[in-house]
Structures are given as structure tokens and as C-alpha cells.
Amino acid sequence: MAITSANQLELLQTAEAVAREKMIDPDLVIEAMEDSLARAAKSRYGSEMDIRVHIDRKTGNATFTRARTVVEDEEVENYQAQFTADQARAYFEPSKNGNAHWLRDGQVLTDFAGKPQPGDVFQEQVPPVDLGRIAAQSAKQVILQRVREAERDRQYEEFKDRAGTIINGVVKREEYGNIIVDVGRGEAILRRNEKIGRESYRPNDRIRAYVKDVRREARGPQIFLSRTDPQFMAELFKMEVPEIYDGVIEIKACARDPGSRAKIAVISYDNSIDPVGACVGMRGSRVQAVVGELQGEKIDIIPWSEDQATFLVNALQPAEVAKVVFDEDATRIEVVVPDEQLSLAIGRRGQNVRLASQLTGLDIDILTEEEESKRRQAEFNARTKLFMDALDLDEFFAQLLVAEGFTNLEEVAYVDLDELLSIDGVDESTAEELQTRAREHLEAANKAALENARALGAEDSLIEFEGITPQMAEALAKDGVKTLEDFATCADWELAGGWTTQNGQRVKDDGLLEPFGVSLEDAQNLVMTARVMLGWVDPTELESAEAGAGEEEQEAGV
Numbered sequence: 001m002a003i004t005s006a007n008q009l010e011l012l013q014t015a016e017a018v019a020r021e022k023m024i025d026p027d028l029v030i031e032a033m034e035d036s037l038a039r040a041a042k043s044r045y046g047s048e049m050d051i052r053v054h055i056d057r058k059t060g061n062a063t064f065t066r067a068r069t070v071v072e073d074e075e076v077e078n079y080q081a082q083f084t085a086d087q088a089r090a091y092f093e094p095s096k097n098g099n100a101h102w103l104r105d106g107q108v109l110t111d112f113a114g115k116p117q118p119g120d121v122f123q124e125q126v127p128p129v130d131l132g133r134i135a136a137q138s139a140k141q142v143i144l145q146r147v148r149e150a151e152r153d154r155q156y157e158e159f160k161d162r163a164g165t166i167i168n169g170v171v172k173r174e175e176y177g178n179i180i181v182d183v184g185r186g187e188a189i190l191r192r193n194e195k196i197g198r199e200s201y202r203p204n205d206r207i208r209a210y211v212k213d214v215r216r217e218a219r220g221p222q223i224f225l226s227r228t229d230p231q232f233m234a235e236l237f238k239m240e241v242p243e244i245y246d247g248v249i250e251i252k253a254c255a256r257d258p259g260s261r262a263k264i265a266v267i268s269y270d271n272s273i274d275p276v277g278a279c280v281g282m283r284g285s286r287v288q289a290v291v292g293e294l295q296g297e298k299i300d301i302i303p304w305s306e307d308q309a310t311f312l313v314n315a316l317q318p319a320e321v322a323k324v325v326f327d328e329d330a331t332r333i334e335v336v337v338p339d340e341q342l343s344l345a346i347g348r349r350g351q352n353v354r355l356a357s358q359l360t361g362l363d364i365d366i367l368t369e370e371e372e373s374k375r376r377q378a379e380f381n382a383r384t385k386l387f388m389d390a391l392d393l394d395e396f397f398a399q400l401l402v403a404e405g406f407t408n409l410e411e412v413a414y415v416d417l418d419e420l421l422s423i424d425g426v427d428e429s430t431a432e433e434l435q436t437r438a439r440e441h442l443e444a445a446n447k448a449a450l451e452n453a454r455a456l457g458a459e460d461s462l463i464e465f466e467g468i469t470p471q472m473a474e475a476l477a478k479d480g481v482k483t484l485e486d487f488a489t490c491a492d493w494e495l496a497g498g499w500t501t502q503n504g505q506r507v508k509d510d511g512l513l514e515p516f517g518v519s520l521e522d523a524q525n526l527v528m529t530a531r532v533m534l535g536w537v538d539p540t541e542l543e544s545a546e547a548g549a550g551e552e553e554q555e556a557g558v
Contacts, residue, residue: 034055168183188209461484
């Protein structure tokens with residue numbers, strides 16, 4: 001194949017055809033051709049030479065040039081492609097035949113006053129090469145590679161903004177349970193775990209799915225689809241309910257057990273529009289359209305509320321809730337239901353409470369009224385016994401303290417005296433005596449715990465660390481945490497406790513400091529403070545990270 005063959009416009013025609021087929025810029029194809037021809041020419045003239053090729057965009061004429069760049073004397077590494085300013089002087093003049101020229105800052109140099117400067121490039125034409133079979137094949141591979149890269153870039157740019165939307169496609173084939181989908185100008189993948197239930201597809205079936213993610217990878221942009229993502233259901237409702245599309249109704253939360261049941265929480269910003277009714281539609285037409293797309297998945301549409309308790313009661317429908325009890329950090333909640341409503345609240349295999357938990361973002365414990373009554377009685381008895389033993393009180397007086405809301409000795413010892421005086425039958429001397437006994441008992445307990453901690457090997461660095469009580473130090477030492485270094489290596493969940501899922505069941509992990517009321521946030525702060533004290537963490541970096549997290553929360557509207 002000779003570049004100097006008759007029809008030089010064939011290059012441009014080929015570039016146009018490839019660009020049109022792949023839907024990319026023709027210039028990218030021509031640049032790939034120039035690169036491939038330059039590589040082929042190097043195999044003829046020498047790999048150390050800087051051979052460049054320019055194809056005229058109008059005539060298709062390919063010009064081969066050898067380039068040499070002016071560098072500092074000590075920087076010359078390749079004498080075939082570089083030379084010094086003194087060596088370049090011999091060539092520093094306008095070309096007499098137009099076959100050579102100088103470039104400075106990418107522009108053709110016309111003023112030759114002075115001398116060559118580092119960075120100037122001298123280009124002179126060299127005879128075009130005839131491509132042999134091997135060189136032609138190599139040039140073809142270079143062109144194909146560059147075209148594929150350009151096509152991948154085009155696909156990524158086209159689909160990156162479609163993440164979070166619904167896309168229609170045609171099934172091309174199935175690979176190991178994953179579905180490859182033709183989405184027009186690219187291919188997407190629907191993994192087996194993103195299909196609803198036991199969905200099966202055949203080639204040429206039409207499919208609708210949610211674009212979960214678009215990633216740029218070495219083998220090209222990867223478009224990941226999902227039909228199980230809760231946002232797929234939300235986007236379907238947006239398509240079926242004009243009020244959601246217009247922003248009059250907003251989907252605040254959604255949760256799914258794909259192919260079986262789902263819950264969606266909606267709110268209306270127009271008092272005249274019922275959000276639940278609008279989503280259901282006339283005779284259920286709107287919700288049925290979504291149910292049909294989700295393979296018969298039953299959908300509970302509930303009104304969203306800013307009040308967590310009200311929202312949770314709605315989320316547990318159709319079960320009736322008797323009482324809702326929040327804990328202090330409001331991430332765990334207890335729900336009390338009538339005995340006959342227990343199975344309905346939990347749902348088949350825990351489905352109803354699991355979806356309600358996903359919808360509200362809360363960990364939910366469901367108790368019957370009988371169970372709650374027994375638990376409260378057990379707590380009452382335990383606190384009564386604590387006050388009887390520690391404060392040397394009779395049962396009646398101890399029960400009186402518990403009934404007034406006192407739960408531990410610290411509250412009795414350090415509460416404002418007026419709160420004790422408000423109890424019927426308690427005068428000032430009695431209140432002072434109660435506090436004295438409580439403080440003495442706590443001091444004795446602290447002393448004993450401190451002695452036990454030291455006996456177990458706890459070092460002063462841990463015992464004297466701010467935020468660690470003697471009882472905490474004792475509990476840590478029993479578990480092998482004896483120094484501040486040991487403490488700094490602990491994970492926050494090891495200290496505060498947490499939940500894990502094993503074989504589909506949520507299992508409680510007890511934290512070392514959980515009995516002392518240490519929350520996950522408290523544990524994080526204690527561990528990070530220890531790491532800063534030990535010099536493991538730069539406090540300035542910690543402050544900048546916290547500031548960045550605060551800005552992200554503000555942007556998110558938290």
C-alpha cells in the first residue's frame with residue numbers, strides 16, 4: 001500500500017465513514033491515521049527519529065516530516081530528535097524550497113533574527129513510505145485502537161448523566177445469568193442479582209431498567225442496570241404520576257423486597273391534593289401500572305410525616321400500634337402492639353418490620369403489650385433492689401424513688417437537692433442523707449474497680465485518660481485492653497456495640513463500654529482523641545476533615 005497512490009481522498013472518505021458508523025468526530029479518526037502512519041514510517045527511518053505525519057483535511061494529502069527539537073546542551077539524550085542551539089544555527093533560516101520550516105510555540109516562525117531557543121522545532125519533509133503488509137496491519141491496529149477509545153469516551157460522556165434514570169433497551173444475550181442489554185449507542189449489563197425474582201429474558205425482548213451506575217473502565221464504559229433498586233420504583237411512579245413529575249408530590253422514602261412487597265412514603269405540598277390517592281390513581285390505575293412492571297410486587301403507599309413516631313406508625317401499616325418508645329439517641333425504637341397484632345406487624349418472615357425499618361432508617365423492636373408490661377416490671381424490680389442494697393432503704397422507699405423516675409445511683413447522688421425534696425415525705429435531712437449514701441457507695445465502687453483494673457494490668461495511661469471511668473477501665477482490662485495504645489486500636493463498634501446480619505438474621509454485638517451508656521459517637525470521639533494524644537493522627541487534618549464533613553451536611557440540607 002503506497003500513501004502516494006492516486007486517490008488520496010480515500011483517506012478522508014474512510015475517516016468520514018468510520019466516524020459516521022461509530023458516531024465520533026472525524027478528526028479523531030484522521031489523527032489516529034496520522035499516528036499509525038508515523039509509527040509505520042519510524043520502522044523505515046529509525047525508531048529514534050521523531051517522524052510526524054499530517055493529513056490535509058481537504059485534499060487527503062499525507063505529508064511526512066522529521067522533527068528535531070532545540071534543547072539545552074546538557075539535556076540532549078536523542079541525537080536523532082534533539083540538537084543544541086549551536087547545532088541548530090546551521091538550519092536557522094527560511095526554507096528555500098518550502099520543504100522545511102521552524103515552529104515556535106506551535107506557530108510557524110517567520111522572524112529569524114537572533115538564534116534558536118530551547119523548545120523551537122525544526123521540521124523537514126522526508127519521502128513518504130510504502131507500507132508493507134506487516135506495517136499496514138500494524139497501522140490498521142493503531143487506527144482501530146484509537147477509534148475504540150474515542151467510541152468509549154463518547155459512550156461514557158453520553159451515559160454518565162443518565163445514572164439515576166430509567167432506560168429502555170433490547171436484550172442481546174445472556175452471559176452466566178447476567179443480561180446484556182442494547183441501549184442504543186452502547187451496551188449495558190443487568191446482573192443476575194439485580195433482576196426481580198426469577199425473571200428470564202430472551203434475545204430481542206424489550207426491557208426497562210434503572211441506570212444504577214456508569215463507570216469508566218479500561219475495557220470501556222460499564223453501564224450497570226437494576227430492576228431491584230428502590231429508586232427504580234420511585235422513577236416508575238414519577239413516570240405514572242404527573243404530580244410527582246411536577247414536584248407537587250414528593251417521594252420521601254421507599255423500601256423494597258423485590259418481587260414481593262414494597263413501601264413508599266409520599267408527601268404533598270398542595271393541601272388540596274391527597275398524595276396517597278394521587279399515587280393510587282382512578283381505580284388503582286396508576287399504582288397497577290407500576291405493579292405490572294415490577295412483576296406483581298405489592299406496594300403500600302403511606303403518607304410521610306416529620307414526626308418520627310407518626311411516620312413509623314404509618315410505616316407499620318396494616319398493623320395497629322399501641323405505643324412507640326424512642327431511646328435517647330433516637331436510632332433505635334420500640335413499638336408496642338396488641339397481642340393479636342404481633343404477627344401482622346412483623347409480617348411473613350419479618351418482611352413488614354424489615355421494610356418499615358428501611359423506610360424510616362430506624363432499628364425497630366416490636367413487643368406485645370404483655371411483653372412490655374413484663375419487661376417494665378422486671379426493670380422496676382431491678383432498680384428497686386439496687387436502691388435497697390446500695391442505699392440501705394426499705395422496699396417502699398426504694399419503690400418510691402423508682403416511681404419518681406430515678407434509674408441509677410448517679411442520678412440520686414448528683415441530682416439537684418430540690419428534686420429529692422419534691423418527693424412526698426422527704427425532708428432536707430433525708431435528702432442529704434440519701435445523697436451522702438449514694439456518693440459513698442459510688443466512691444467505694446470506683447475504688448474497688450480501680451484496684452481490680454490495676455490488678456488486671458491496666459496502666460495509668462488508660463486509667464487517667466479523660467472519659468474513662470474506673471469501671472470502664474476494669475471492663476477494658478478484663479478484655480485485654482490495658483494501655484492507651486490498646487484502646488486507640490479499638491474500633492468504635494467494639495466499644496459501643498452494634499448489629500450484624502448473619503444468615504439473614506440481625507445479631508447483636510455487645511460493646512465493651514455499652515453497659516456504661518457509651519454511644520457510637522462517644523466511642524468515635526474517645527478513640528480519635530487517644531490517637532491524637534499518641535501522635536497517630538494529626539489534629540489539624542482531623543479538624544479539616546470535620547469541617548469538610550460539616551460542609552457536606554450543609555449542602556445536603558442536614
